[in-house]
Amino acid sequence: MSAPLIEVADLTIGWDGRVLLQAASFVVEQGAVFVILGGSGCGKSTLMRHLIGLEFGSGRITIEGEAPDQGVTARPRFGVMFQSGALLGGLTVGENVALPLQQWTNLPADAIGGIALAKLRLVGLVGAEDLLPEELSGGMRKRAAIARAMALEPDLLFLDEPSAGLDPVSAVELDELILTLNQQLGITFVVVTHDLESIFKVGSACIMLDKESKSIIARGDPRSLRDSSTDARVRAFFNRTHLPVAA
Amino acid sequence: MQPSAIELFRSSQTHSAIQFRGSLRFAQAAELWAALRNVESSAVRGETLDFDMAGVERIDGGVMALLACLRTELQRRGVQSEFVEAGPAVQKLIHLYGADHSVAVLTPRAPIGLLDQLGRATISAVRELQLVLAFFGQLVISGFSLWRAPRSANWSDLPATMERSGADAVPIILLINFLVGLAMAFQAAAQLKRFGANLLVADLIGIAVCRELGPLMAAIVIAGRSGAAFAAELGFMQVNGEIDALRTMGIGPMRYLVVPRVLGLILVLPLLTLLADVAGVLGGLVVGVWNLDLTIRGFLNETARVVSIWDVSSGVIKSLVFALAIALIACQQGLATSGGAEGVGRRTTSTVVTTLFALILIDASFTVFFRVAGL
Numbered sequence: 001m002s003a004p005l006i007e008v009a010d011l012t013i014g015w016d017g018r019v020l021l022q023a024a025s026f027v028v029e030q031g032a033v034f035v036i037l038g039g040s041g042c043g044k045s046t047l048m049r050h051l052i053g054l055e056f057g058s059g060r061i062t063i064e065g066e067a068p069d070q071g072v073t074a075r076p077r078f079g080v081m082f083q084s085g086a087l088l089g090g091l092t093v094g095e096n097v098a099l100p101l102q103q104w105t106n107l108p109a110d111a112i113g114g115i116a117l118a119k120l121r122l123v124g125l126v127g128a129e130d131l132l133p134e135e136l137s138g139g140m141r142k143r144a145a146i147a148r149a150m151a152l153e154p155d156l157l158f159l160d161e162p163s164a165g166l167d168p169v170s171a172v173e174l175d176e177l178i179l180t181l182n183q184q185l186g187i188t189f190v191v192v193t194h195d196l197e198s199i200f201k202v203g204s205a206c207i208m209l210d211k212e213s214k215s216i217i218a219r220g221d222p223r224s225l226r227d228s229s230t231d232a233r234v235r236a237f238f239n240r241t242h243l244p245v246a247a
Numbered sequence: 248m249q250p251s252a253i254e255l256f257r258s259s260q261t262h263s264a265i266q267f268r269g270s271l272r273f274a275q276a277a278e279l280w281a282a283l284r285n286v287e288s289s290a291v292r293g294e295t296l297d298f299d300m301a302g303v304e305r306i307d308g309g310v311m312a313l314l315a316c317l318r319t320e321l322q323r324r325g326v327q328s329e330f331v332e333a334g335p336a337v338q339k340l341i342h343l344y345g346a347d348h349s350v351a352v353l354t355p356r357a358p359i360g361l362l363d364q365l366g367r368a369t370i371s372a373v374r375e376l377q378l379v380l381a382f383f384g385q386l387v388i389s390g391f392s393l394w395r396a397p398r399s400a401n402w403s404d405l406p407a408t409m410e411r412s413g414a415d416a417v418p419i420i421l422l423i424n425f426l427v428g429l430a431m432a433f434q435a436a437a438q439l440k441r442f443g444a445n446l447l448v449a450d451l452i453g454i455a456v457c458r459e460l461g462p463l464m465a466a467i468v469i470a471g472r473s474g475a476a477f478a479a480e481l482g483f484m485q486v487n488g489e490i491d492a493l494r495t496m497g498i499g500p501m502r503y504l505v506v507p508r509v510l511g512l513i514l515v516l517p518l519l520t521l522l523a524d525v526a527g528v529l530g531g532l533v534v535g536v537w538n539l540d541l542t543i544r545g546f547l548n549e550t551a552r553v554v555s556i557w558d559v560s561s562g563v564i565k566s567l568v569f570a571l572a573i574a575l576i577a578c579q580q581g582l583a584t585s586g587g588a589e590g591v592g593r594r595t596t597s598t599v600v601t602t603l604f605a606l607i608l609i610d611a612s613f614t615v616f617f618r619v620a621g622l
Contacts (some may be wrong), residue, residue, distance in 0.1 A: 078495075080492065080495040084487060084488050087492075088484070088492070089484070103496065103497065148492075
């Protein structure tokens, strides 16, 4: 069995003196679609920002054995899709996808253009290369952001709330895209979401964060957790019910 | 269904309950609220005042919201208060409105004194200065790393920045400096005429415009136009997550976004300053010719005689520092933006105010330095 792609040990995160997650440890295996889930405000997106090296807490995070902050101003070892897509507004979709290639490869402009077009085709955005981000729908923006995140052929992609704000059809299409990229290209995904349909469809492993206990309250296959967890909070989340009122 | 009614029931010296009966509807909320206020006002810290819901046949969300609010207020005053004897339907509504949760006791904030406010403002100003200096340090480091890897900068942004900050600003800079030269010459003309020293208006305008007003007015216009634009652009990118996206692609915002803007301004502001000098002198020339009976040739000869190369180049030197200060402050403020659209507005305003203050300070420092150095 190969070594885990991401290892997190005793990680404590928070901001303004407020702890969101205390002493969390988990691993993400190669080839997984690893879902970070939990209710609103439990620190899912903040945890992802720590994993990708944009914020720092106490504890240890390694991606392929190295700390993630080495990705900043060096060739990144992973791709990231932010919730809003975060495409650069002054560049066209094609230029957005080409940007990391221009920065980190010595390829000529025509080759970079070709790769950008291929990536856009892969995510189903044929013909959108000359559009500006503001001309795209929410789903198209997220697809374009995935294409940009994949530009440098990373083995690992982080997706923050990929289905948030999308209509059901676009959300399903995005889930299918994640599965295709995972199964056919072997890309490992770390997905932050609380969309149950998406979790069951794409997730191969998950951790569930809890706001009250500031800890990971469940880990494993999301379908198994749904069917057999004895934790009332986990059952309430997966069955979309509220927690029983404390006496 | 009986109409609503409330009654205070006192079971001991320190324990009482408000008994609710009948149907509690939002339509009667005003009367109910007045009656409740009347009843609860006698409760003091340490007492218990429960809401007895046993007789409630029906209650709607609006009234439950009021009761929840009243319970919170009572608990914050130190009066214990709970909903008791509620049936299942009422209990559900109590839970829905969170009226069965404990209430955090708020400790009132002490008002901030004048000295405290002054101290906080000072610390905040010093911190801002520290941040700008740290930003300058990062810019220098980025400059050195660019020397080693020139491809990593976003050079394609440089011409666009120069066009937007330079070429597009030419008309407004010419107009403003022409009018400033005109107004100054008018003021001077009235005084100089009395002494028959009409020609000296050329000396005054030439030196004042080239050494002080040309560079300063050009910088002020650029601070208002380009400084604010830089801060707003970068601020929007920051709140939209674009800066984070750049970082995750291994592209430092300093090299990709800040360096082209700083370089762009450093390249265009000296040129705009020279244009501002010409426009200011032309403003003075118009007054000299029409108001002081000078000839065009006479005015220009006198200007050329009195204005030295150093007068012009000292203004250009100033403009280089002005450009650096404007770009540095604007980019630092833009990248420090947080808090959505309001944050962008706040940082843009702060950029203009801080930059204008910095420009005046730098200008005064240069003037004093040149005077002391005999330049």
